[in-house]
Amino acid sequence: MHEMGLMDAVLRMVDRIRREQQLGPVRKITLEVGELSGVVPRFLEECYEAVAAGTPFEGTELALEIVPGLARCEDCRSEFRPAGDVLRCPACSGEKLTPIAGKDMTIKEIEVFDPEEQ
Amino acid sequence: MDRIKIIEVKESIFADNDAEANRIRQALKKDKTFLMNLMSSPGSGKTTTLIRTIDALKDHIRIGVMEADIDSAVDAEKIAETGIPSIQLHTGGMCHLDAGMTEQGLKEIGYENFDLVVLENVGNLVCPAEFDTGAVKNVMILSVPEGHDKPLKYPLIFTVCDALIINKIDVLPYFDFDLDKVKEYAHMRNPKLEIFPISAKTGEGMEAWTDWLKTQVMEWNGND
Numbered sequence: 001m002h003e004m005g006l007m008d009a010v011l012r013m014v015d016r017i018r019r020e021q022q023l024g025p026v027r028k029i030t031l032e033v034g035e036l037s038g039v040v041p042r043f044l045e046e047c048y049e050a051v052a053a054g055t056p057f058e059g060t061e062l063a064l065e066i067v068p069g070l071a072r073c074e075d076c077r078s079e080f081r082p083a084g085d086v087l088r089c090p091a092c093s094g095e096k097l098t099p100i101a102g103k104d105m106t107i108k109e110i111e112v113f114d115p116e117e118q
Numbered sequence: 119m120d121r122i123k124i125i126e127v128k129e130s131i132f133a134d135n136d137a138e139a140n141r142i143r144q145a146l147k148k149d150k151t152f153l154m155n156l157m158s159s160p161g162s163g164k165t166t167t168l169i170r171t172i173d174a175l176k177d178h179i180r181i182g183v184m185e186a187d188i189d190s191a192v193d194a195e196k197i198a199e200t201g202i203p204s205i206q207l208h209t210g211g212m213c214h215l216d217a218g219m220t221e222q223g224l225k226e227i228g229y230e231n232f233d234l235v236v237l238e239n240v241g242n243l244v245c246p247a248e249f250d251t252g253a254v255k256n257v258m259i260l261s262v263p264e265g266h267d268k269p270l271k272y273p274l275i276f277t278v279c280d281a282l283i284i285n286k287i288d289v290l291p292y293f294d295f296d297l298d299k300v301k302e303y304a305h306m307r308n309p310k311l312e313i314f315p316i317s318a319k320t321g322e323g324m325e326a327w328t329d330w331l332k333t334q335v336m337e338w339n340g341n342d
């Protein structure tokens with residue numbers, strides 16, 4: 001499944017950051033998922049446990065923040081938030097659509113246990 | 119009590135892969151090897167097109183093939199019949215190849231000994247498009263039976279590709295496939311996309327495609 005490959009990339013990247021910055025164990029990873037990124041948030045959640053199993057990320061928490069999508073119609077220049085699999089402009093039924101927001105998937109932040117004493 | 123610290127990252131999940139892909143491209147440039155990443159849906163004619171391409175170019179340039187297809191034992195045999203070295207890449211069940219897996223394959227095949235290495239990516243239009251493999255050029259095959267609305271349904275792959283091969287044009291009369299529309303839709307996603315309508319079966323259009331590829335290889339390797 002597509003989402004598994006993406007989660008795998010996320011965990012490897014977080015692991016690299018954790019090592020480089022000599023951080024303590026990870027508690028939670030927060031991702032920003034664009035509505036037009038082609039990623040199904042539910043699938044990300046479902047595969048997380050399986051991808052994290054047997055790695056230092058086993059038992060950590062995944063939080064997803066959805067970034068709304070925005071598309072522009074190149075025929076009538078109207079902007080709209082696409083819903084579902086619609087491939088047409090709601091104003092003029094144009095098919096030439098350009099995604100302008102919500103295309104990306106980003107690691108927003110990670111929460112770690114701070115090993116230092118207070 | 120454990121204290122919790124929040125580390126802001128704000129980076130694309132593809133950032134590490136992209137960095138590694140750029141390192142691969144630098145190494146390829148230095149050793150004068152051109153890596154072509156070939157992507158498509160299953161059954162679009164990758165193997166048939168590849169064999170014809172190899173036949174047209176193998177006397178001029180040294181070619182190697184890396185295959186990532188999950189069940190391509192049959193394909194591997196067909197490629198072997200051309201006399202071209204090929205290896206099987208291990209995707210670990212993933213739906214795409216990333217830069218790390220590609221780099222392993224390049225080492226295994228000994229990429230410095232080739233002018234052109236072709237990477238046959240996993241057969242789908244979504245996942246491979248997101249991961250930069252380190253290829254110099256990305257090429258996609260779309261076949262006539264798949265329909266002309268693919269650029270609308272899978273926009274990303276059209277934006278990351280340098281060339282689009284439209285295969286199986288010999289069956290155009292039997293399908294409701296609008297060649298002009300597909301060109302228009304694809305150029306909307308990517309105005310610089312080179313488009314080659316071909317039939318890997320009859321050989322029609324093959325020359326324009328193989329000429330383009332040969333020119334790209336020569337330019338990259340610095341012996342044009």
Ligand SMILES: Nc1nc2c(ncn2[C@@H]2O[C@H](COP(=O)(O)OP(=O)(O)OP(=O)(O)O)[C@@H](O)[C@H]2O)c(=O)[nH]1
Binds near residue numbers: 163164190
């Ligand atoms: N009519 C026609 N058939 C073709 C053409 N190219 C390939 N085919 C047929 O399409 C089928 C699939 O071709 P392959 O070359 O195996 O396609 P592939 O993309 O490598 O397939 P997988 O590796 O299974 O994903 C075969 O039956 C080919 O004979 C073409 O230009 N015209």
Ligand SMILES: [Mg+2]
Binds near residue numbers: 164193
């Ligand atoms: Mg094949």
Ligand SMILES: [Zn+2]
Binds near residue numbers: 073075078089090094
């Ligand atoms: Zn419109």
